[in-house]
Amino acid sequence: MSDSLTIGFLGAGRMATALARGFVAAGLVTADQLSASDVIEDARRRFAEETGGTTCETNREVVERSGVVVVAVKPQYVGTVLAEVQDALGPEHLVISIAAGVTLESLANNAGGERRLVRVMPNTPALVQAGAAGFALGGAATAEDGELVARLLGSVGVAYQVPESLLDAVTGLSGSGPAYVFQIIEGLADGGVRAGLPRDVAQALAAQTLLGAARMVLETGEHPAVLKDAVASPGGTTIAGLHALERHGVRGALIDAVMDATCRARELGGS
Numbered sequence: 001m002s003d004s005l006t007i008g009f010l011g012a013g014r015m016a017t018a019l020a021r022g023f024v025a026a027g028l029v030t031a032d033q034l035s036a037s038d039v040i041e042d043a044r045r046r047f048a049e050e051t052g053g054t055t056c057e058t059n060r061e062v063v064e065r066s067g068v069v070v071v072a073v074k075p076q077y078v079g080t081v082l083a084e085v086q087d088a089l090g091p092e093h094l095v096i097s098i099a100a101g102v103t104l105e106s107l108a109n110n111a112g113g114e115r116r117l118v119r120v121m122p123n124t125p126a127l128v129q130a131g132a133a134g135f136a137l138g139g140a141a142t143a144e145d146g147e148l149v150a151r152l153l154g155s156v157g158v159a160y161q162v163p164e165s166l167l168d169a170v171t172g173l174s175g176s177g178p179a180y181v182f183q184i185i186e187g188l189a190d191g192g193v194r195a196g197l198p199r200d201v202a203q204a205l206a207a208q209t210l211l212g213a214a215r216m217v218l219e220t221g222e223h224p225a226v227l228k229d230a231v232a233s234p235g236g237t238t239i240a241g242l243h244a245l246e247r248h249g250v251r252g253a254l255i256d257a258v259m260d261a262t263c264r265a266r267e268l269g270g271s
């Protein structure tokens, strides 16, 4: 933990709260090093309750209290928020935007080209230290800024530095991905209930199965197809289930989901 690290969120919504809670749970900061502003009083109250951080009435106040300023409003409000705080931002600030699609160029236009800017795409599992994020540094960001961002995101999951051109793909895959997986868990649990299991048991088995399978991919380093083949006995149950998934085009649906979300991120960024 660094006592001098102060992190302020402009926008105290779901992603800001997930990151802030994750940073505290990881021991990276204590609650008194966090602050957030939001136009919605309820969002400020929830941020304070869930993170223990300070909430401010204005975005400027957050900027004045913070070394790291995280822009966590919806993409369409990023320009307005940055323009509002532009003259409170100085060389002492590292500005991190987590907004889908919003480019470093657009951030620089609104925050000032000389500002140290980093574009990040996190995801909500940061809340439970299982986040997956990508980031790209703006022109004025230093190598130390990159290290700090890697440390921040690394404290709540994994983080990859990528060329900015790939951040929309990161958004379509891991930024939006938790929602796809929640839908898959819901569907598996429904299947379990359909087959006669109690709902709570079905949901726990579904979620644990995803967790276990994901850990096997990460920890064995095997190709998922190899691990899949090891589950499927000849003429057995698994190949019957896999056949159903193939009939319904599950892999194609997932590829489409990532591509559609990536395209939407590009649209949000104006390209």
Ligand SMILES: NC(=O)C1=CN([C@@H]2O[C@H](COP(=O)(O)OP(=O)(O)OC[C@H]3O[C@@H](n4cnc5c(N)ncnc54)[C@H](OP(=O)(O)O)[C@@H]3O)[C@@H](O)[C@H]2O)C=CC1
Pocket: 010, 011, 012, 013, 014, 015, 016, 037, 038, 039, 040, 043, 059, 072, 073, 074, 075, 077, 080, 081, 098, 099, 100, 121, 122, 123, 124, 175, 176
């Ligand atoms: N949720 C997720 O899983 C992820 C989100 N992101 C990105 O994070 C950003 C925030 O998303 P999310 O947390 O889901 O959104 P939320 O709507 O939960 O949070 C954004 C908050 O900012 C408030 N806000 C709007 N305008 C201002 C303003 N001028 N000053 C201060 N606060 C303001 C919002 O109010 P209002 O509702 O009126 O807008 C809202 O409470 C987005 O840009 C999104 O692309 C990135 C990765 C994952």
Ligand SMILES: O=C(O)[C@@H]1CCC=N1
Pocket: 100, 171, 175, 176
């Ligand atoms: O749905 C969205 O636009 C945001 C960005 C990635 C996840 N949630």
